[in-house]
Amino acid sequence: MSFNASAKLWQKKDLLGIKDLSAQEIGLILETAESFKEISTREIKKVPTLRGKTVVTLFYEASTRTRTSFEIAAKRLSADTINISVSTSSVVKGETLLDTALNLQAMEPDILILRHNASGAPNMLAKALRASVINAGDGFREHPTQALLDMMTVREKKGDLRGLLLAIVGDIAHSRVARSNIYGFTKMGARVRVVAPPTLIPRGIESLGVEVCHHLLEGIRGADVVMALRIQKERLQGAFFPSEREYSRFFGLSRRVLEQAAPEALVMHPGPMNRGVEISPDVADGPFSVILDQVTNGVAVRMAVLYLLAGGIRGEDLH
């Protein structure tokens, strides 16, 4: 039996954002993830691929879904996992991110998964560390694995991303999920429309190749995929919109509103949801909701990313 080496396709040490990936690299991750999905349906949900590798998750922000998903993914590949949450680490004693990371590096982990509220924090660590760094969400910048699992879910349901129209509704300005999805879906040949009040859309976003719309019904008209973003209640303090109730009235996804989208349009949400604010319960649990498929696919995508980063010859690309 011969093996098709994909090392020529995957040369990267780190996964820092979708912006850095080519359509070919995104395609490779998605194809690999589709194969990995089968492992989670087995009675024994484990393969020995990353035996002897150490994966550290370092989360400076609260997260249940992403951290658990990464941990399950690593464990299904037989890696050893260590979870560090900042509230119980030396960070509370004043240690800097770089010092924390260098101390972890001294214990020779293979992969470090970082979530941080500062945009660019994973890029800084990637330069400083021998270990591969995965960005699990940094500030308002990127959340690459979320976009990859979103693309995987749409591809699974619609067959191909090319020619589809994705409408992202909500707080575009503060959303790393929106940014990564814009990069990903446009690279894979889809059209993206962002829908939000003007206060929640960053100036110049059209330069990323997206359409901008400030009216919900117009914004989701003909969309094949409608993605609602979480309204972060803390933003209410910043007066980006008058009230939760008003936001829900003008930008909340309801069954009636969804009639404007294409027939059988998929409904997505990266979670956690504010039911009754950005999405009504009957839409969240409705027949076209793929919100739980997104969570399932998250494990497969993260297994694929860990696999591609953990093996292979990167030669010159190594720091």
Added chain:
Amino acid sequence: MSSDSLEAKLIMDASGMRRALRRMANQMGEKHPGAKDLALVGIRTNGIYLAKRLAREMEAIEGIPVATGVIDVTLYRDDLSRGRPNPLVKRTEIGFSVDDRKIVLVDDVLFTGRTTRAALDALMDFGRPAMVELAVLVDRGHRELPIRADYVGIQVVTAKEESVVVHMQEAGKEDEVLLVGPGWREET
């Protein structure tokens, strides 16, 4: 066949492959009369085609269909941590319970035995077969593990640096087995 000056030696043509598979199916039938509880699992990629062909031969001999499955051993390889390139992961599809079944793993070439070892590990993650046998179209020697095939199409003496290339109709080529030297490149 070859795009440079290096020769490729034909060691099995289409009729030879047909005869070899028929003989292997007959041997399987003798050992497993009625093909009771038998299933053939092909190792990607040529192993899948060979498993399907063997299953058809078995059906012709025994008169009952024989289940086939597909196994991808990429995730069970023992060289990922040795800095080798990441091979592309493909799907494993075993649509039946392997518990208490007689499984024949099918591959095109048996060389070091490491692929077979990986396939055994992968299979065991699906359950506990009653027994596992190995069928290969070509046994070229140079084993690095204590593994042998139960059904062999052809045994070939090779040098370690040579390669055995199996072409099959299902992959858009003419059925044939070639022995090629280092540096031999295939026209695409």
